[in-house]
Amino acid sequence: METKSPTRPTTRPLPRQAALIVNAHSRKGEALFAQAKEKLEQxxxxxxxxxxxxxxxxxxxxxxxAIADGAPMVIVGGGDGSMSGTVDQLVGKDCVFAVLPLGTANSFARTLGLPLDLDGAVDTIANGQRRRVDLGMIDxxxxxxxxxxxLSPMIGKTVPHKLKRYLGRIGYLLWAVKCSVGFRAFRLTIDDGQQQWRLWSTEVRILNGPYHGGVELSDHADVDSGEIVVQAVVGRSKPRLAWDWYAKFFKLRDRDAHTEEFHGKAFTITTRPRQRISIDGEVLAKTPVxxxxxxxxxxVAVPAESQA
Incomplete structure (x- = not known):
């Protein structure tokens, strides 16, 4: 069942001072750092x-x-991995997290409704508003x-950097075809502390927001729902997994035909065999978790209502 709460903007204005930290290794970071700095100051x-x-x-x-030095806002430029790798430092701090979407998929920026172009992102940081949002946790x-x-962690762990840098989401798709040849389904167990589900699966997505890989995967996950969503592609068929991504990418009417969703505050997830876990694009954990x-x-900094 869907249990979304309304968007939660806060009344305090965004800070006018900030630290800018850009991942120059990201797809667009090195080229756009100087432009971002100039546009923010302007x-x-x-x-x-x-x-x-x-x-x-x-x-x-x-x-x-930057936070320890007293910056009231930190602007992070990069992809979803850059956001995930730095956000831990913001938890419990009176510091706003602002996003410059310079990566391949920019899923977090899409979830927040941020413009994906540099001018729009700068305008949001300079003239937007605060919004308090949830984070997901793996352990x-x-x-x-x-x-x-x-399959996704296998792709993320092995995809050549130049392939995703120059071809973007198409590069991921081409590499996914290569990786799928040796991939096998696994036994999945999901436990919320009151009920347990056991099923075969080819992919599991643990969603704090609707997007993963730049594709909208769930109509029910959001960053202010107060819940985590576990979405499993069920069965043992690799063609079914490919169809699921295709149907969700093109938003077909039956795009949820091969997935099951579980909503709640916390889930214990185990698999046989053990599976690597990709966290915002970086392979950092392994089941059980x-x-x-x-x-x-x-x-976070989001567009003001007038901008939206």
């Missing part, structure tokens, strides 16, 4: 710091330092948008 933002990070492993420590690791197990929601965990 829009009236005072940048307390500005960093183009070529080593993605330094993103989290750079964000942590103790926060994520902004989605985690997955099955506890997937849960962290309600109202951070404040």
């Amino acid at each position: 829009a009236g933002m005072e940048l307390l710091a500005a960093h183009a990070i070529k080593n993605p492993e330094r993103m989290e420590e750079t964000v942590a330092k 103790k690791d926060y994520f902004v948008n989605a985690a997955s197990l099955g 506890v997937a849960k929601v962290a309600p109202g965990a951070i404040e």
Whole structure:
């Protein structure tokens, strides 16, 4: 059953001071860092710091330092992996998380209704409003948008960086075809503490928002629902998994025919055999895990009602 709460904008205005931290290793980050800095300053933002990070492993420590130095807002430029890798530092802090969508899929930006072009994203940061949103969690690791197990982590772990950098979502699709050759279905168990479900599956998506890989996968997941959504592609058929992605990509009428959804605060997820878990595009965990929601965990910058 769907249990969405209304959008939760807050009344305090967005800060006029911020730290800008861009993943220069992302698809567009290196090329757009200088433009982003210039446009933000032209829009009236005072940048307390500005960093183009070529080593993605330094993103989290750079964000942590900016918060520790007192930045009231941190602007992170990159893809969903950059957002997920840095958002932990914002939890429990009086600091706004602002997004420059410079990645391949930009699922979190799509969920928040952000413009995907640089000018629109800058306008949101300069003239938008605050919104308090949920985060998902895999064990103790926060994520902004989605985690997955099955074929997606195999793709994410092995896809050549240049393929996704230059071909974007088409590159992922081509690599998915290659990876599917040796992939096998697995036994899945989902337990919410009161009920247990057992089924065969080829892919499981753990959703804090509707998008994964830039594709809208669920009509019921959202960042202010107070719930996590577990969506399983059921059965053992790889063609059925391919059809599910195709149907959801093109928003066909029967796009949910091969999936089951489970809604709740927390689920224990186990598989046979064990499966790697991709968290916002980065392979960081392995089953069994506890997937849960962290309600109202951070404040983000979103378009004002007049912009929307």
